[in-house]
Amino acid sequence: MDEQLAIHGGPKAVPEGAIRPWPPIDHVDREMVLASLAGANHAFGPNCEAFQEEFAAWNGNRFAITTNSGTAALHMCVAACGCGAGDEVIVTAYSWSSSATCILHHNAIPVFVDINWGTMNIDVEKIEAAITEKTKAIIAVHLHGLAVDMRSVMAVAKRHGLKVIEDCCQAHGATFAGRKVGTFGDCAAFSFNQNKCLCAGEGGMFVTDDQTLFDAAKQLWSFGETRTPLEDRDYHAYALGWMYRNSDLNAAFGRAQLTRVEQYLEQQKANAARLTECLADAPHLILPTQLDGHGHNWYNYTVRFDMAELGHVDDAAAFRDKLGKALRAEGVQTSVWQKFILPAMTVFQAKNGYGNGCPWSCPHARPVDYALEQFPTAQRHADWHTGMTVPLRAPNGPDAAELTAAGFHKVMTHIDQVNQME
Numbered sequence: 001m002d003e004q005l006a007i008h009g010g011p012k013a014v015p016e017g018a019i020r021p022w023p024p025i026d027h028v029d030r031e032m033v034l035a036s037l038a039g040a041n042h043a044f045g046p047n048c049e050a051f052q053e054e055f056a057a058w059n060g061n062r063f064a065i066t067t068n069s070g071t072a073a074l075h076m077c078v079a080a081c082g083c084g085a086g087d088e089v090i091v092t093a094y095s096w097s098s099s100a101t102c103i104l105h106h107n108a109i110p111v112f113v114d115i116n117w118g119t120m121n122i123d124v125e126k127i128e129a130a131i132t133e134k135t136k137a138i139i140a141v142h143l144h145g146l147a148v149d150m151r152s153v154m155a156v157a158k159r160h161g162l163k164v165i166e167d168c169c170q171a172h173g174a175t176f177a178g179r180k181v182g183t184f185g186d187c188a189a190f191s192f193n194q195n196k197c198l199c200a201g202e203g204g205m206f207v208t209d210d211q212t213l214f215d216a217a218k219q220l221w222s223f224g225e226t227r228t229p230l231e232d233r234d235y236h237a238y239a240l241g242w243m244y245r246n247s248d249l250n251a252a253f254g255r256a257q258l259t260r261v262e263q264y265l266e267q268q269k270a271n272a273a274r275l276t277e278c279l280a281d282a283p284h285l286i287l288p289t290q291l292d293g294h295g296h297n298w299y300n301y302t303v304r305f306d307m308a309e310l311g312h313v314d315d316a317a318a319f320r321d322k323l324g325k326a327l328r329a330e331g332v333q334t335s336v337w338q339k340f341i342l343p344a345m346t347v348f349q350a351k352n353g354y355g356n357g358c359p360w361s362c363p364h365a366r367p368v369d370y371a372l373e374q375f376p377t378a379q380r381h382a383d384w385h386t387g388m389t390v391p392l393r394a395p396n397g398p399d400a401a402e403l404t405a406a407g408f409h410k411v412m413t414h415i416d417q418v419n420q421m422e
């Protein structure tokens, strides 16, 4: 009990090199990427088409379009669902910025809903109260790899004739009621960015079962054209389009990783279970909620420090930052995922989207209020949490979870030494 924390010069709980980097690379990755390099098409090429087919089959969707980011796929979802100038789209108050800026990208207006403390996802009980005559769609973000209660979301959407978009950028393989995310709503977006559970360096996927949404998304994806670069193009912009296509090299990498994704997800689940066991008796921690019927993929294992117990409710974020510093000094790979709740970000507070107040000042729009008192749970979560990703990922095994937990135990049982930190 009298040991020194590493921040004060003691030995580290997690030795250097004990946590291995993500993703594991093997001969399949090398062969597929080198074959793409040796091929004739490094832009949207044959690996892109194959990736779309293989991903759609893996996730259980009729159509897939591979993109250069998850954000691009989200923008395609917003556009395909017919959200446009002045339309409102409901989204959680706590997520990655582009879960909400994708709405602005198509001139529509985000309306934020506070989160549920237990799930860290949108509070499904509060969605209905946020619906107005302008509401067109709901974005369900399956944050940290825990599915939103899609039964509730789909029921509200049906009652009000709204479209449902799933942001699955963190949720590859996560399930709700035994069904994979990305198969509940009208369309969905996945990310293959470096840290995601399926990594292709960068990249994304738009998925849907609906032919009309597929056609609309495809048009936006490639310059407003109606044909893919592998078809007989007429180089004609039929509507406003962007350049959101994936490249053959990234798709080759993604395809190679997809062959092992189930194995990775199993390992991650086992690692999370071990971390939960090892942290069960660590003081002052609130562990993630485990819910029946939700198959968590454990993209981000997020804990909250109990600031009420620790006596730091009034300076929660500052004390959390000290705890984070002490943990990282122990070698624990942990970080604050999002310090800012979405409505607190400058783009929303200053409403500085396109200049001249657009899209909020658009004649089709209704005034929308981003006063922060509406989101107390999201703010408390933002101030109290820290998260872990790489220690849970393959090739790390339960030993990485045990070392990580040892670091937490050490810091959380020496709060007096954390209080002494500058």
Ligand SMILES: Cc1ncc(COP(=O)(O)O)c(C=O)c1O
Binding pocket: 068, 069, 070, 071, 072, 095, 096, 098, 099, 141, 143, 167, 169, 170, 190, 191, 192, 193, 203, 204
């Ligand atoms: C919830 C969520 N949505 C969207 C994105 C955007 O994905 P990308 O970085 O591929 O554009 C991310 C990734 O960081 C995310 O975590």
